[in-house]
Amino acid sequence: MPPPPGPMEVDAVTDTQGVTIPDPLTRPIRSNEILGRRKAPPKTQWGVAAAAHSSSFRQGPSEGKPKARRWDHRFTEESLARKGSQLKGAAKYLGNPGLISLGGGLPSSEYFPFSELSLKLPVPGHFEGTDFDAHATTVSAGKHDLAQGKSIFDIATAFNYGQGTGAAQLLRWLTEHTELVHRPPYADWACTMSVGATSAFDMALRMFTRPGDAILSEEFTFASALDTATPMGLHVVGVSMDQEGLLPDSLDAILSGWDPAARGGASKPFILYTVPTGQNPTGATQSARRRRDIYRVAREHDLFILEDEPYYFLQMQPYVGTGAREQRQAPPPPRSHDEFLASLVPSYLSMDTDGRVMRMDSFSKVVAPGSRVGWITASEQVVEKYKMHADVSTQCPSGMSQLILFKLLEEHWGHGGYLDWLIHLRLEYTGRRDNILEACEKYLPKEVVSWVPPAAGMFHWMRIDYAKHPRYPAKSVTQLEDELFMASIAHGSLVMRGSWFLTDRSVEPDQLFFRATYAAAPADKIQEAIRRFGEALRESFGLEGGGGGGGEANGSKSVANGNGV
Structure with missing residues (x-):
């Protein structure tokens, strides 16, 4: 949906009210005042x-x-x-007025093979697809x-x-x-x-x-x-x-x-x-x-x-x-x-x-x-x-x-x-974020995966309870991460390994995470990618098929240290 148009900033009062007018030089500047407050610079x-x-x-x-x-x-x-x-x-x-420059090696614009640049730009309030084109x-x-x-x-x-x-x-x-x-x-x-x-x-x-x-x-x-x-x-x-x-x-x-x-x-x-x-x-x-x-x-x-x-x-x-x-x-x-x-x-x-x-x-x-x-x-x-x-x-x-x-x-x-x-x-990003969380609630096995809904950005961070994996501790956390990563690839879904983001890569991690982004793929593709990731997790953990929640119920689970995110 398009954003509301920027309103005029008006304080409504009656003719009997006393109003304290803020000092225009000290109160916060508003977006519609910036042009009028600009200093006049020299043309140079x-x-x-x-x-x-x-x-x-x-x-x-x-x-x-x-x-x-x-x-x-x-x-x-x-x-x-x-x-x-x-x-x-x-x-x-x-x-400097009248200065003839033989100094800097600035090429003459006469030899720039461009005479005009044209841009088709959206108008505020008309940012959606077809609306964009109609009003650009x-x-x-x-x-x-x-x-x-x-x-x-x-x-x-x-x-x-x-x-x-x-x-x-x-x-x-x-x-x-x-x-x-x-x-x-x-x-x-x-x-x-x-x-x-x-x-x-x-x-x-x-x-x-x-x-x-x-x-x-x-x-x-x-x-x-x-x-x-x-x-x-x-x-x-x-x-x-x-x-x-x-x-x-x-x-x-x-x-x-x-x-x-x-x-x-x-x-x-x-x-x-x-x-x-x-x-x-x-x-x-x-x-x-x-x-x-x-x-x-x-x-x-x-x-x-x-x-x-x-x-x-x-x-x-x-x-x-x-x-x-x-x-x-x-x-x-x-x-x-x-x-x-x-x-x-x-x-x-x-x-x-x-x-x-x-x-x-x-x-x-x-x-x-x-x-x-x-x-x-x-x-x-x-x-x-x-x-x-x-x-x-x-x-x-x-x-x-x-x-x-x-x-x-x-x-x-x-x-x-x-x-x-x-x-x-x-x-727009609120809708994308909500879409991936809906998919997670629908398709990921809550027995072994948890998350906290992101409040900003492009990334969704998912914690995997590796201790419940049937091959742990015979397999290390790094080996299990690799297994889950390749299983997800085999099912046709790419999510990033959390260990790639560890500041200390010299020690064996004691947590297992995957990062997904909701920034680029269409909504239906995000849903399908999460479904496939859920299948990979169930297959690797030996879980029964089917959907299974997560989401807010997991809001208190660890993201990075056992206490959150």
Whole structure:
């Protein structure tokens, strides 16, 4: 179903009521106010390879807010040695009136074999399949729209070299979006673009860690994060989890009892990497209280948090179960942009008063992964170090992708339309999540499999009671996992082995999980895949055929440590 249109924000009063009008400079900014509060930048801000800083695009006041703490003592020798690109630094002079540039090796747009880019884009309120096509609008970008006064971004600019920050045109939109959603509570925060969270994670590790260091993460974590950290000589230490994800008491215990001698000489960790919302692979979502408790531990032990949030906007409607036994009704979807934003679990960035969080955002899960455009938000000091690295490595995200996103987000949808799209995704993923849970309740044998309904993200985490397997303990947990995995493949269903996500792969696991995703396959295919997985489990465990529940009845079962998820 399409999201409701963004309403006008009006406070109704009678002619006899007294009303306190909030200070427009200090109250939270609303999506429909952003355009009117923009500062007027010089035209040179939009030129080829123009230098940009997101502080120019922030709208809320910074007076009275604390400054971020500095991390000079934590940066690696590599990071401290980086001075950025001298060639890119010279680009700041390109805006000087009358300047003739024979400096930078910027190809002439005369030799770009593109004259126009056309995009067929959905209109807010009409995001469904046939409705999408009937109401779609065609938006175009020409080669010289900037010079002709038609737009502030065009092919000649976007398709050329750019700064590590990304183009100012899109950076402004990202900065405004970050302020609208998270309202960072310290004064000197900034955004800069990335080519996705995996690259941002790689750069952060090079900025803050050295071979032999240990970093912290959930005991089951994003496999690519492990594959990034391990070749750098880093040891990833897993923190116990429950149904809300990472446990603050476990985090505190690891740090309080840290013994370098027992940890191979590794000093006490400084970096915590976490996926707080719809965690990959467990699907767990940290509550606001859980995040505040973890942030408190981070302050006590002086941790720097890498907040990886690709699934943040895939927070779903509450799961109320299926079947005749469930008479409860799910709450209605958000009816306004304000209500939608208020429904989201607060981010670490939104509670960071120290500048000890680097948030990594991405368009991969909410627009398109092939765009390879994301951004980080951190203190100006951290952002500057990150930009210096980007200038001489990734350089900047694809200019073609930036122009496409600019046309979609800035010139077509605006901030309000993007929020409408995110509300639409919320409802779509709620339906997908409910579909896989219905299939699990119908087809999986509850005697040996349990789960907790995910509240966000793309993943469903299923715990297998391996102790009930007829070949345990003759077969190890790893051998049983392999048997079940291959049995599922033989039945025509692919689910991922939980051990692939273990932070510590050197020891025999004492838990057995499988991860399924409900993100891509059609509803009927999801049902059939779960049915086949159920058949494989019954066959391997020697169970009688037939359906069998799970679902909410399993909500108290272990996800990661015997106590939840």
